[in-house]
Amino acid sequence: MNSKKVRTRFAPSPTGFMHVGNLRTALYSYLLAKKAGGVFILRIEDTDQTRYVEGAVEMICHILKETGLRYDEGPDVGGDYGPYVQSQRQEIYREYAHRLITTNDAYYCFCDKERLDKIREECRIAKIDPKYDGHCRKLPPEEIQKNLEAKKPFVIRQKMPASGDTIFDDKVFGTIKVDFAQLDDQVLMKADGLPTYNFANVIDDHLMEITHIIRGSEFLISTPKYNQLYRALGWEIPTLVHVPPVMKAAGQKMSKRLGDASYDDFIKKGYLKDAIINYIALLGWSPGDNREIFTLPELVNAFDINNINKAPAIFDEVKLNWLNGEYIRKLSLDEFHQMALPYIKQASYLTPIDVRKVSRLLQPRVEKLIDIPGQIDFIDSVPDYRLDLYAHQKMKSTPATAIQFLKSALPVLNTIDIWNEEHIHTAVFELIDQLKIKTGQLLWPLRIALSGKQSTPGGFIEIAYLLGKEETIKRVEEAIRRLGTEKVAGAS
RNA sequence: GGUCCCAUCGUCUAGUGGCCCAGGACGCCGGCCUCUCACGCCGGCAACACGGGUUCGAAUCCCGUUGGGAUCACCA
Numbered sequence: 117m118n119s120k121k122v123r124t125r126f127a128p129s130p131t132g133f134m135h136v137g138n139l140r141t142a143l144y145s146y147l148l149a150k151k152a153g154g155v156f157i158l159r160i161e162d163t164d165q166t167r168y169v170e171g172a173v174e175m176i177c178h179i180l181k182e183t184g185l186r187y188d189e190g191p192d193v194g195g196d197y198g199p200y201v202q203s204q205r206q207e208i209y210r211e212y213a214h215r216l217i218t219t220n221d222a223y224y225c226f227c228d229k230e231r232l233d234k235i236r237e238e239c240r241i242a243k244i245d246p247k248y249d250g251h252c253r254k255l256p257p258e259e260i261q262k263n264l265e266a267k268k269p270f271v272i273r274q275k276m277p278a279s280g281d282t283i284f285d286d287k288v289f290g291t292i293k294v295d296f297a298q299l300d301d302q303v304l305m306k307a308d309g310l311p312t313y314n315f316a317n318v319i320d321d322h323l324m325e326i327t328h329i330i331r332g333s334e335f336l337i338s339t340p341k342y343n344q345l346y347r348a349l350g351w352e353i354p355t356l357v358h359v360p361p362v363m364k365a366a367g368q369k370m371s372k373r374l375g376d377a378s379y380d381d382f383i384k385k386g387y388l389k390d391a392i393i394n395y396i397a398l399l400g401w402s403p404g405d406n407r408e409i410f411t412l413p414e415l416v417n418a419f420d421i422n423n424i425n426k427a428p429a430i431f432d433e434v435k436l437n438w439l440n441g442e443y444i445r446k447l448s449l450d451e452f453h454q455m456a457l458p459y460i461k462q463a464s465y466l467t468p469i470d471v472r473k474v475s476r477l478l479q480p481r482v483e484k485l486i487d488i489p490g491q492i493d494f495i496d497s498v499p500d501y502r503l504d505l506y507a508h509q510k511m512k513s514t515p516a517t518a519i520q521f522l523k524s525a526l527p528v529l530n531t532i533d534i535w536n537e538e539h540i541h542t543a544v545f546e547l548i549d550q551l552k553i554k555t556g557q558l559l560w561p562l563r564i565a566l567s568g569k570q571s572t573p574g575g576f577i578e579i580a581y582l583l584g585k586e587e588t589i590k591r592v593e594e595a596i597r598r599l600g601t602e603k604v605a606g607a608s
Numbered sequence: 609g610g611u612c613c614c615a616u617c618g619u620c621u622a623g624u625g626g627c628c629c630a631g632g633a634c635g636c637c638g639g640c641c642u643c644u645c646a647c648g649c650c651g652g653c654a655a656c657a658c659g660g661g662u663u664c665g666a667a668u669c670c671c672g673u674u675g676g677g678a679u680c681a682c683c684a
Contacts, residue, residue, distance in 0.1 A: 574645085
Protein backbone atom coordinates (compact mmCIF):
# COMPACT_ATOMS: atom_id res chain seq x y z
CA MET A 117 0.00 0.00 0.00
CA ASN A 118 2.93 2.30 0.65
CA SER A 119 3.91 2.17 -2.97
CA LYS A 120 0.71 3.98 -3.90
CA LYS A 121 1.20 7.12 -5.85
CA VAL A 122 0.92 10.17 -3.64
CA ARG A 123 -2.24 12.15 -4.23
CA THR A 124 -3.08 15.31 -2.33
CA ARG A 125 -5.93 17.69 -2.64
CA PHE A 126 -6.84 21.26 -1.96
CA ALA A 127 -10.51 21.47 -1.11
CA PRO A 128 -11.73 25.01 -0.64
CA SER A 129 -15.30 26.13 -0.47
CA PRO A 130 -16.19 28.82 -2.99
CA THR A 131 -16.89 31.69 -0.64
CA GLY A 132 -15.21 34.22 -2.85
CA PHE A 133 -12.17 34.78 -0.76
CA MET A 134 -8.71 33.22 -0.69
CA HIS A 135 -6.97 34.18 2.46
CA VAL A 136 -3.31 33.55 2.87
CA GLY A 137 -3.77 30.72 5.36
CA ASN A 138 -5.82 28.86 2.79
CA LEU A 139 -3.27 29.55 0.12
CA ARG A 140 -0.58 28.16 2.37
CA THR A 141 -2.57 24.95 2.85
CA ALA A 142 -2.83 24.69 -0.92
CA LEU A 143 0.91 25.33 -1.22
CA TYR A 144 1.83 22.64 1.28
CA SER A 145 -0.50 20.17 -0.41
CA TYR A 146 1.08 20.98 -3.73
CA LEU A 147 4.62 20.74 -2.38
CA LEU A 148 3.98 17.45 -0.65
CA ALA A 149 2.57 15.91 -3.82
CA LYS A 150 5.21 17.26 -6.15
CA LYS A 151 8.07 16.37 -3.84
CA ALA A 152 6.88 12.77 -4.05
CA GLY A 153 6.28 12.95 -7.77
CA GLY A 154 2.58 12.70 -7.07
CA VAL A 155 -0.65 14.29 -8.11
CA PHE A 156 -2.22 17.49 -6.83
CA ILE A 157 -5.98 17.84 -7.07
CA LEU A 158 -8.43 20.69 -6.75
CA ARG A 159 -11.83 19.82 -5.40
CA ILE A 160 -14.58 22.33 -4.79
CA GLU A 161 -16.55 21.87 -1.59
CA ASP A 162 -19.77 23.66 -2.36
CA THR A 163 -22.21 21.72 -0.26
CA ASP A 164 -23.38 24.83 1.54
CA GLN A 165 -25.36 26.61 -1.10
CA THR A 166 -26.09 29.51 1.24
CA ARG A 167 -22.46 30.53 1.27
CA TYR A 168 -21.82 30.03 -2.38
CA VAL A 169 -20.40 33.06 -4.15
CA GLU A 170 -20.72 33.51 -7.88
CA GLY A 171 -17.37 33.43 -9.66
CA ALA A 172 -15.53 32.09 -6.65
CA VAL A 173 -14.56 28.85 -8.35
CA GLU A 174 -13.04 30.70 -11.27
CA MET A 175 -11.13 32.89 -8.83
CA ILE A 176 -9.71 29.89 -7.01
CA CYS A 177 -8.64 28.24 -10.25
CA HIS A 178 -7.08 31.45 -11.43
CA ILE A 179 -5.08 32.07 -8.27
CA LEU A 180 -3.74 28.52 -8.17
CA LYS A 181 -2.61 28.74 -11.76
CA GLU A 182 -1.17 32.21 -11.41
CA THR A 183 0.90 31.24 -8.40
CA GLY A 184 2.15 28.15 -10.16
CA LEU A 185 0.23 25.67 -8.01
CA ARG A 186 -0.94 23.77 -11.04
CA TYR A 187 -3.37 21.02 -10.21
CA ASP A 188 -3.34 17.85 -12.23
CA GLU A 189 -7.01 17.18 -11.71
CA GLY A 190 -9.82 19.58 -11.02
CA PRO A 191 -13.14 21.01 -12.14
CA ASP A 192 -11.80 22.81 -15.20
CA VAL A 193 -9.02 20.39 -16.15
CA GLY A 194 -10.82 17.11 -15.61
CA GLY A 195 -9.34 13.83 -14.46
CA ASP A 196 -10.32 10.22 -13.86
CA TYR A 197 -11.91 10.80 -10.47
CA GLY A 198 -14.46 13.48 -11.27
CA PRO A 199 -16.63 15.30 -10.96
CA TYR A 200 -14.46 17.54 -8.83
CA VAL A 201 -17.31 19.68 -7.59
CA GLN A 202 -19.22 18.23 -4.68
CA SER A 203 -22.60 19.58 -5.68
CA GLN A 204 -22.31 17.36 -8.74
CA ARG A 205 -21.74 14.26 -6.67
CA GLN A 206 -24.97 14.12 -4.70
CA GLU A 207 -25.91 10.64 -5.86
CA ILE A 208 -22.65 9.27 -4.59
CA TYR A 209 -23.10 10.64 -1.08
CA ARG A 210 -26.69 9.49 -0.91
CA GLU A 211 -25.65 5.99 -1.81
CA TYR A 212 -22.99 5.79 0.90
CA ALA A 213 -25.25 7.40 3.48
CA HIS A 214 -27.80 4.67 2.92
CA ARG A 215 -25.15 2.06 3.09
CA LEU A 216 -24.21 3.39 6.54
CA ILE A 217 -27.82 3.18 7.62
CA THR A 218 -27.92 -0.42 6.46
CA THR A 219 -24.86 -1.26 8.48
CA ASN A 220 -26.31 0.55 11.46
CA ASP A 221 -23.55 3.17 11.52
CA ALA A 222 -25.97 5.98 10.79
CA TYR A 223 -29.64 6.73 11.28
CA TYR A 224 -32.49 8.92 10.15
CA CYS A 225 -33.21 11.87 12.38
CA PHE A 226 -36.48 13.76 12.15
CA CYS A 227 -35.86 16.24 14.92
CA ASP A 228 -36.64 19.79 13.93
CA LYS A 229 -34.74 22.92 14.70
CA GLU A 230 -36.94 23.77 17.67
CA ARG A 231 -36.20 20.50 19.40
CA LEU A 232 -32.50 20.80 18.67
CA ASP A 233 -32.43 24.29 20.10
CA LYS A 234 -34.23 23.07 23.17
CA ILE A 235 -31.69 20.30 23.75
CA ARG A 236 -28.88 22.77 23.38
CA GLU A 237 -30.49 25.16 25.81
CA GLU A 238 -30.98 22.39 28.34
CA CYS A 239 -27.38 21.35 28.04
CA ARG A 240 -26.31 24.93 28.55
CA ILE A 241 -28.32 25.22 31.73
CA ALA A 242 -27.10 21.86 32.99
CA LYS A 243 -23.58 23.01 32.09
CA ILE A 244 -22.80 19.95 30.02
CA ASP A 245 -21.50 19.71 26.47
CA PRO A 246 -24.24 20.48 24.01
CA LYS A 247 -24.88 17.25 22.18
CA TYR A 248 -27.65 15.65 20.29
CA ASP A 249 -29.53 13.43 22.69
CA GLY A 250 -29.86 10.49 20.36
CA HIS A 251 -33.63 10.70 20.31
CA CYS A 252 -33.97 9.30 16.80
CA ARG A 253 -31.36 6.63 17.30
CA LYS A 254 -33.90 4.33 18.82
CA LEU A 255 -36.85 5.12 16.60
CA PRO A 256 -38.82 1.96 15.74
CA PRO A 257 -38.56 0.99 12.05
CA GLU A 258 -42.29 1.42 11.55
CA GLU A 259 -42.13 5.02 12.69
CA ILE A 260 -39.19 5.75 10.45
CA GLN A 261 -41.08 4.26 7.56
CA LYS A 262 -44.14 6.28 8.42
CA ASN A 263 -42.14 9.53 8.65
CA LEU A 264 -40.43 8.84 5.38
CA GLU A 265 -43.69 8.18 3.64
CA ALA A 266 -45.15 11.32 5.13
CA LYS A 267 -42.20 13.16 3.53
CA LYS A 268 -41.18 14.48 6.89
CA PRO A 269 -37.88 16.34 6.57
CA PHE A 270 -34.95 14.38 7.86
CA VAL A 271 -31.20 14.35 8.18
CA ILE A 272 -28.93 11.38 8.45
CA ARG A 273 -26.73 11.25 11.51
CA GLN A 274 -23.62 9.32 12.21
CA LYS A 275 -23.75 6.95 15.15
CA MET A 276 -20.84 7.67 17.42
CA PRO A 277 -19.74 5.36 20.22
CA ALA A 278 -21.04 6.69 23.52
CA SER A 279 -17.82 6.19 25.41
CA GLY A 280 -14.22 5.16 25.15
CA ASP A 281 -11.11 6.72 23.70
CA THR A 282 -9.84 6.91 20.20
CA ILE A 283 -6.28 7.50 19.13
CA PHE A 284 -4.87 8.55 15.83
CA ASP A 285 -1.60 9.75 14.41
CA ASP A 286 -0.98 13.06 12.77
CA LYS A 287 2.20 13.79 10.86
CA VAL A 288 2.79 17.11 12.51
CA PHE A 289 1.01 16.87 15.85
CA GLY A 290 1.86 13.28 16.62
CA THR A 291 -0.49 11.05 18.57
CA ILE A 292 -3.81 12.60 19.50
CA LYS A 293 -6.22 11.07 21.96
CA VAL A 294 -9.87 12.03 21.94
CA ASP A 295 -12.74 10.89 24.13
CA PHE A 296 -15.74 9.63 22.15
CA ALA A 297 -18.04 11.08 24.77
CA GLN A 298 -17.43 14.57 23.53
CA LEU A 299 -18.11 13.71 19.90
CA ASP A 300 -21.59 14.40 18.66
CA ASP A 301 -23.75 12.29 16.39
CA GLN A 302 -22.90 14.57 13.54
CA VAL A 303 -25.12 15.19 10.58
CA LEU A 304 -23.97 13.42 7.43
CA MET A 305 -26.75 14.38 5.07
CA LYS A 306 -28.61 17.62 5.48
CA ALA A 307 -32.34 18.08 5.07
CA ASP A 308 -31.72 19.63 1.67
CA GLY A 309 -30.27 16.34 0.48
CA LEU A 310 -26.72 17.62 0.34
CA PRO A 311 -23.97 16.11 2.45
CA THR A 312 -22.13 18.03 5.12
CA TYR A 313 -18.47 18.75 4.65
CA ASN A 314 -17.77 16.19 7.32
CA PHE A 315 -19.28 13.46 5.24
CA ALA A 316 -18.50 14.50 1.70
CA ASN A 317 -14.86 14.98 2.48
CA VAL A 318 -14.42 11.42 3.70
CA ILE A 319 -16.24 9.93 0.76
CA ASP A 320 -14.38 12.03 -1.79
CA ASP A 321 -10.96 11.61 -0.26
CA HIS A 322 -11.38 7.89 -0.47
CA LEU A 323 -12.94 7.78 -3.89
CA MET A 324 -10.31 10.13 -5.26
CA GLU A 325 -7.63 7.99 -3.66
CA ILE A 326 -6.16 10.81 -1.64
CA THR A 327 -3.12 9.53 0.23
CA HIS A 328 -2.30 12.59 2.33
CA ILE A 329 -4.82 14.97 3.79
CA ILE A 330 -3.40 18.40 4.46
CA ARG A 331 -5.79 20.69 6.28
CA GLY A 332 -6.01 23.23 9.08
CA SER A 333 -5.52 22.06 12.65
CA GLU A 334 -9.07 23.14 13.47
CA PHE A 335 -10.06 19.71 12.12
CA LEU A 336 -7.89 17.87 14.58
CA ILE A 337 -10.67 17.26 17.09
CA SER A 338 -13.23 16.15 14.54
CA THR A 339 -10.79 13.78 12.89
CA PRO A 340 -11.97 10.79 14.98
CA LYS A 341 -15.44 11.24 13.51
CA TYR A 342 -13.99 10.89 10.04
CA ASN A 343 -11.92 7.94 11.12
CA GLN A 344 -15.07 6.21 12.38
CA LEU A 345 -16.56 6.71 8.95
CA TYR A 346 -13.53 5.19 7.25
CA ARG A 347 -13.75 2.19 9.55
CA ALA A 348 -17.48 1.77 9.06
CA LEU A 349 -16.98 1.81 5.32
CA GLY A 350 -14.00 -0.50 5.56
CA TRP A 351 -11.64 2.05 4.07
CA GLU A 352 -8.04 2.86 4.75
CA ILE A 353 -7.41 6.12 6.58
CA PRO A 354 -5.10 8.45 4.65
CA THR A 355 -2.02 10.03 6.18
CA LEU A 356 -3.05 13.06 8.21
CA VAL A 357 -1.15 16.33 8.07
CA HIS A 358 -2.74 19.09 10.13
CA VAL A 359 -1.20 22.51 9.86
CA PRO A 360 -1.47 25.24 12.50
CA PRO A 361 -3.38 28.42 11.74
CA VAL A 362 -1.95 31.64 10.40
CA MET A 363 -2.65 34.47 12.77
CA LYS A 364 -3.07 38.18 12.37
CA ALA A 365 -0.59 40.20 14.39
CA ALA A 366 -2.85 40.87 17.34
CA GLY A 367 -3.03 37.19 18.17
CA GLN A 368 -6.27 36.77 16.39
CA LYS A 369 -6.88 34.31 13.63
CA MET A 370 -6.69 35.84 10.20
CA SER A 371 -10.05 36.74 8.85
CA LYS A 372 -11.56 38.78 6.13
CA ARG A 373 -13.01 41.18 8.63
CA LEU A 374 -9.72 41.84 10.34
CA GLY A 375 -7.96 43.31 7.35
CA ASP A 376 -6.35 42.65 4.07
CA ALA A 377 -5.45 39.06 4.47
CA SER A 378 -6.52 37.85 1.09
CA TYR A 379 -4.23 36.99 -1.74
CA ASP A 380 -5.99 39.47 -3.99
CA ASP A 381 -5.46 42.31 -1.58
CA PHE A 382 -1.74 41.64 -1.50
CA ILE A 383 -1.57 41.59 -5.25
CA LYS A 384 -3.44 44.87 -5.38
CA LYS A 385 -0.93 46.40 -3.02
CA GLY A 386 1.82 45.49 -5.38
CA TYR A 387 3.25 42.39 -3.86
CA LEU A 388 4.74 39.87 -6.27
CA LYS A 389 3.12 36.46 -6.40
CA ASP A 390 6.45 34.70 -6.05
CA ALA A 391 7.27 36.72 -2.98
CA ILE A 392 3.90 35.91 -1.43
CA ILE A 393 4.37 32.21 -2.09
CA ASN A 394 7.91 32.31 -0.76
CA TYR A 395 6.80 34.14 2.36
CA ILE A 396 3.86 31.93 3.26
CA ALA A 397 5.95 28.83 2.68
CA LEU A 398 8.16 30.03 5.50
CA LEU A 399 5.20 30.75 7.75
CA GLY A 400 5.19 27.67 9.89
CA TRP A 401 7.68 25.71 7.91
CA SER A 402 11.44 25.89 7.79
CA PRO A 403 13.86 24.28 5.38
CA GLY A 404 16.10 23.35 8.28
CA ASP A 405 18.95 25.54 7.12
CA ASN A 406 19.18 29.32 6.93
CA ARG A 407 17.98 29.74 3.41
CA GLU A 408 15.05 32.08 2.89
CA ILE A 409 14.71 32.79 -0.80
CA PHE A 410 13.08 30.00 -2.75
CA THR A 411 11.50 29.60 -6.13
CA LEU A 412 8.57 27.23 -6.33
CA PRO A 413 10.66 24.38 -7.75
CA GLU A 414 13.21 24.97 -5.03
CA LEU A 415 10.46 24.77 -2.45
CA VAL A 416 9.32 21.48 -3.92
CA ASN A 417 12.81 20.19 -3.53
CA ALA A 418 13.33 21.46 0.01
CA PHE A 419 9.89 20.70 1.39
CA ASP A 420 9.52 18.19 4.18
CA ILE A 421 6.45 17.86 6.38
CA ASN A 422 8.66 16.98 9.31
CA ASN A 423 9.73 20.59 9.41
CA ILE A 424 6.25 22.00 9.84
CA ASN A 425 5.87 23.83 13.10
CA LYS A 426 3.08 23.06 15.54
CA ALA A 427 2.51 26.53 16.93
CA PRO A 428 0.34 29.10 15.17
CA ALA A 429 2.33 31.59 13.10
CA ILE A 430 1.71 35.30 13.04
CA PHE A 431 1.69 36.87 9.63
CA ASP A 432 4.28 39.63 9.57
CA GLU A 433 3.67 42.07 6.77
CA VAL A 434 6.92 43.89 7.54
CA LYS A 435 8.92 40.83 6.69
CA LEU A 436 6.83 40.28 3.60
CA ASN A 437 7.75 43.83 2.62
CA TRP A 438 11.40 43.00 2.85
CA LEU A 439 11.04 39.77 0.92
CA ASN A 440 9.01 41.52 -1.73
CA GLY A 441 11.75 44.14 -2.01
CA GLU A 442 14.26 41.36 -2.53
CA TYR A 443 12.14 39.97 -5.34
CA ILE A 444 11.73 43.39 -6.91
CA ARG A 445 15.47 43.98 -6.90
CA LYS A 446 16.07 40.63 -8.53
CA LEU A 447 13.87 41.57 -11.45
CA SER A 448 15.50 42.72 -14.65
CA LEU A 449 15.00 46.40 -15.44
CA ASP A 450 12.61 45.44 -18.20
CA GLU A 451 10.50 43.27 -15.95
CA PHE A 452 10.40 45.84 -13.24
CA HIS A 453 9.66 48.63 -15.65
CA GLN A 454 6.69 46.77 -17.00
CA MET A 455 5.27 46.24 -13.54
CA ALA A 456 6.06 49.74 -12.35
CA LEU A 457 4.74 51.63 -15.34
CA PRO A 458 1.06 51.70 -14.34
CA TYR A 459 2.04 53.01 -10.92
CA ILE A 460 4.39 55.58 -12.38
CA LYS A 461 1.65 56.83 -14.66
CA GLN A 462 -0.63 57.06 -11.70
CA ALA A 463 1.60 59.76 -10.26
CA SER A 464 2.85 61.45 -13.36
CA TYR A 465 1.19 61.79 -16.68
CA LEU A 466 1.82 65.38 -17.50
CA THR A 467 5.53 65.57 -17.83
CA PRO A 468 7.08 63.79 -20.79
CA ILE A 469 9.84 62.17 -18.81
CA ASP A 470 12.23 59.32 -19.36
CA VAL A 471 10.08 56.70 -17.61
CA ARG A 472 12.67 54.01 -17.95
CA LYS A 473 15.05 56.16 -16.01
CA VAL A 474 12.40 56.56 -13.34
CA SER A 475 12.09 52.81 -13.10
CA ARG A 476 15.85 52.46 -12.79
CA LEU A 477 15.84 54.90 -9.90
CA LEU A 478 12.84 53.29 -8.29
CA GLN A 479 13.80 49.65 -8.44
CA PRO A 480 16.22 49.55 -5.49
CA ARG A 481 13.91 51.77 -3.46
CA VAL A 482 10.58 50.05 -3.80
CA GLU A 483 9.24 47.38 -1.49
CA LYS A 484 5.79 47.18 -2.96
CA LEU A 485 4.54 48.70 -6.17
CA ILE A 486 1.83 50.72 -4.51
CA ASP A 487 4.52 52.85 -2.83
CA ILE A 488 5.61 54.22 -6.18
CA PRO A 489 3.18 57.10 -6.72
CA GLY A 490 4.07 58.65 -3.39
CA GLN A 491 7.76 58.49 -4.16
CA ILE A 492 7.54 60.39 -7.42
CA ASP A 493 4.72 62.78 -6.76
CA PHE A 494 7.07 65.73 -7.32
CA ILE A 495 7.57 65.11 -10.99
CA ASP A 496 4.50 66.86 -12.30
CA SER A 497 4.72 69.68 -9.83
CA VAL A 498 6.56 70.64 -6.69
CA PRO A 499 4.49 69.74 -3.65
CA ASP A 500 3.97 72.28 -0.91
CA TYR A 501 6.95 72.34 1.34
CA ARG A 502 8.37 74.36 4.18
CA LEU A 503 11.46 76.43 3.58
CA ASP A 504 13.17 75.01 6.65
CA LEU A 505 13.76 71.96 4.50
CA TYR A 506 16.74 73.94 3.22
CA ALA A 507 18.33 73.65 6.61
CA HIS A 508 20.36 70.49 6.83
CA GLN A 509 23.12 70.18 9.35
CA LYS A 510 25.09 67.39 7.77
CA MET A 511 24.91 69.05 4.36
CA LYS A 512 25.98 72.30 5.95
CA SER A 513 23.04 73.93 4.34
CA THR A 514 20.87 76.72 5.71
CA PRO A 515 18.17 78.78 4.03
CA ALA A 516 20.74 81.58 3.83
CA THR A 517 23.42 79.55 2.08
CA ALA A 518 20.74 77.90 0.00
CA ILE A 519 19.54 81.09 -1.63
CA GLN A 520 23.10 82.19 -2.21
CA PHE A 521 24.24 79.00 -3.90
CA LEU A 522 21.02 78.58 -5.79
CA LYS A 523 21.67 81.98 -7.29
CA SER A 524 25.19 80.98 -8.29
CA ALA A 525 23.88 77.79 -9.83
CA LEU A 526 21.30 79.40 -12.01
CA PRO A 527 23.64 80.85 -14.67
CA VAL A 528 25.68 77.67 -14.68
CA LEU A 529 22.60 75.57 -15.35
CA ASN A 530 21.67 77.94 -18.11
CA THR A 531 24.93 77.33 -19.92
CA ILE A 532 24.46 73.59 -20.15
CA ASP A 533 23.65 72.85 -23.77
CA ILE A 534 23.32 69.13 -23.80
CA TRP A 535 21.03 68.29 -20.93
CA ASN A 536 22.15 64.90 -19.75
CA GLU A 537 23.46 63.57 -16.46
CA GLU A 538 27.07 63.72 -17.54
CA HIS A 539 26.98 67.36 -18.51
CA ILE A 540 24.91 68.46 -15.56
CA HIS A 541 27.33 66.64 -13.31
CA THR A 542 30.37 68.27 -14.83
CA ALA A 543 28.92 71.75 -14.68
CA VAL A 544 27.65 71.49 -11.16
CA PHE A 545 30.85 70.03 -9.78
CA GLU A 546 32.92 72.68 -11.45
CA LEU A 547 30.86 75.24 -9.62
CA ILE A 548 31.35 73.40 -6.34
CA ASP A 549 35.12 73.49 -6.92
CA GLN A 550 35.02 77.14 -7.76
CA LEU A 551 32.98 78.05 -4.72
CA LYS A 552 35.15 75.79 -2.56
CA ILE A 553 32.11 74.43 -0.78
CA LYS A 554 30.88 71.04 0.29
CA THR A 555 28.99 69.20 -2.40
CA GLY A 556 25.96 68.99 -0.17
CA GLN A 557 25.84 72.72 0.28
CA LEU A 558 24.89 73.11 -3.34
CA LEU A 559 23.30 69.82 -4.18
CA TRP A 560 21.01 69.67 -1.16
CA PRO A 561 19.23 72.96 -1.86
CA LEU A 562 19.09 72.18 -5.57
CA ARG A 563 17.39 68.90 -4.89
CA ILE A 564 14.93 70.51 -2.51
CA ALA A 565 14.20 73.19 -5.07
CA LEU A 566 13.29 70.56 -7.64
CA SER A 567 11.39 68.18 -5.42
CA GLY A 568 10.27 69.88 -2.25
CA LYS A 569 10.95 66.58 -0.56
CA GLN A 570 13.26 65.42 2.16
CA SER A 571 14.14 62.36 0.17
CA THR A 572 13.72 61.36 -3.43
CA PRO A 573 14.67 58.50 -5.66
CA GLY A 574 17.94 59.78 -7.07
CA GLY A 575 19.75 62.99 -6.32
CA PHE A 576 19.68 66.43 -7.88
CA ILE A 577 21.49 65.48 -11.05
CA GLU A 578 19.20 62.60 -11.83
CA ILE A 579 16.09 64.57 -11.07
CA ALA A 580 17.30 67.57 -13.05
CA TYR A 581 17.88 65.32 -16.00
CA LEU A 582 14.39 63.85 -15.65
CA LEU A 583 12.65 67.19 -15.42
CA GLY A 584 14.54 68.77 -18.28
CA LYS A 585 16.41 72.03 -18.47
CA GLU A 586 13.50 74.38 -18.70
CA GLU A 587 11.58 72.91 -15.80
CA THR A 588 14.71 72.65 -13.67
CA ILE A 589 15.54 76.30 -14.12
CA LYS A 590 11.96 77.31 -13.54
CA ARG A 591 11.91 75.44 -10.23
CA VAL A 592 15.24 76.84 -9.10
CA GLU A 593 14.05 80.36 -9.86
CA GLU A 594 10.88 79.76 -7.93
CA ALA A 595 12.88 78.48 -4.97
CA ILE A 596 15.06 81.59 -5.05
CA ARG A 597 11.96 83.74 -5.13
CA ARG A 598 10.44 81.96 -2.16
CA LEU A 599 13.63 82.06 -0.17
CA GLY A 600 13.95 85.74 -0.85
CA THR A 601 10.44 86.74 0.06
CA GLU A 602 9.07 84.33 2.63
CA LYS A 603 10.09 84.02 6.20
CA VAL A 604 11.50 80.66 7.12
CA ALA A 605 9.23 79.05 9.63
CA GLY A 606 10.89 78.52 12.95
CA ALA A 607 13.94 80.60 11.99
CA SER A 608 15.05 83.13 14.53
C1' G B 609 -16.61 26.39 30.80
C1' G B 610 -15.42 20.95 29.01
C1' U B 611 -12.05 18.77 25.66
C1' C B 612 -7.79 18.75 22.32
C1' C B 613 -3.33 21.11 20.97
C1' C B 614 0.78 24.45 21.48
C1' A B 615 4.89 27.44 24.04
C1' U B 616 13.07 29.67 21.77
C1' C B 617 14.71 37.14 20.52
C1' G B 618 8.96 42.07 19.15
C1' U B 619 7.98 38.65 14.55
C1' C B 620 9.28 34.04 11.32
C1' U B 621 12.45 30.34 12.92
C1' A B 622 17.33 26.69 13.77
C1' G B 623 17.94 23.50 17.70
C1' U B 624 15.34 16.20 18.68
C1' G B 625 20.43 15.36 26.20
C1' G B 626 26.69 17.47 25.90
C1' C B 627 28.81 20.98 19.49
C1' C B 628 24.21 26.38 22.72
C1' C B 629 26.35 31.53 28.63
C1' A B 630 21.39 29.35 22.02
C1' G B 631 22.37 30.14 15.32
C1' G B 632 19.84 32.68 10.95
C1' A B 633 16.20 36.23 8.96
C1' C B 634 12.83 40.62 9.37
C1' G B 635 12.53 44.90 12.29
C1' C B 636 15.29 48.24 15.46
C1' C B 637 20.08 50.87 16.74
C1' G B 638 25.16 52.33 15.22
C1' G B 639 28.90 52.71 11.31
C1' C B 640 30.81 52.60 6.16
C1' C B 641 29.47 53.99 1.13
C1' U B 642 27.16 58.58 -0.58
C1' C B 643 24.58 65.00 -3.82
C1' U B 644 19.04 63.20 -0.22
C1' C B 645 16.75 58.57 0.34
C1' A B 646 17.29 53.65 -0.78
C1' C B 647 20.47 49.55 -2.26
C1' G B 648 25.02 47.22 -0.63
C1' C B 649 28.62 46.19 3.27
C1' C B 650 30.14 45.93 8.59
C1' G B 651 28.74 45.85 13.71
C1' G B 652 25.18 45.98 17.98
C1' C B 653 20.66 45.18 21.06
C1' A B 654 17.33 41.19 21.74
C1' A B 655 14.71 34.74 23.47
C1' C B 656 14.90 29.03 25.76
C1' A B 657 7.19 31.60 29.82
C1' C B 658 7.54 30.09 35.22
C1' G B 659 8.27 26.27 39.07
C1' G B 660 9.53 21.47 40.26
C1' G B 661 11.75 16.91 38.97
C1' U B 662 14.88 12.94 35.87
C1' U B 663 20.25 13.02 34.51
C1' C B 664 27.22 13.49 35.50
C1' G B 665 24.83 17.03 32.10
C1' A B 666 18.28 19.86 29.70
C1' A B 667 16.07 24.83 25.35
C1' U B 668 15.79 19.59 24.41
C1' C B 669 12.69 14.15 28.73
C1' C B 670 8.56 14.09 32.86
C1' C B 671 4.95 16.77 36.13
C1' G B 672 2.53 21.23 37.54
C1' U B 673 1.45 26.51 36.79
C1' U B 674 0.75 30.42 33.52
C1' G B 675 -0.15 32.06 28.69
C1' G B 676 -1.86 31.22 23.65
C1' G B 677 -4.65 28.60 19.84
C1' A B 678 -8.56 25.26 18.36
C1' U B 679 -13.21 22.92 19.06
C1' C B 680 -18.12 22.08 21.08
C1' A B 681 -23.54 23.81 13.82
C1' C B 682 -28.37 20.68 9.02
C1' C B 683 -20.30 26.10 8.07
C1' A B 684 -16.38 24.37 5.92
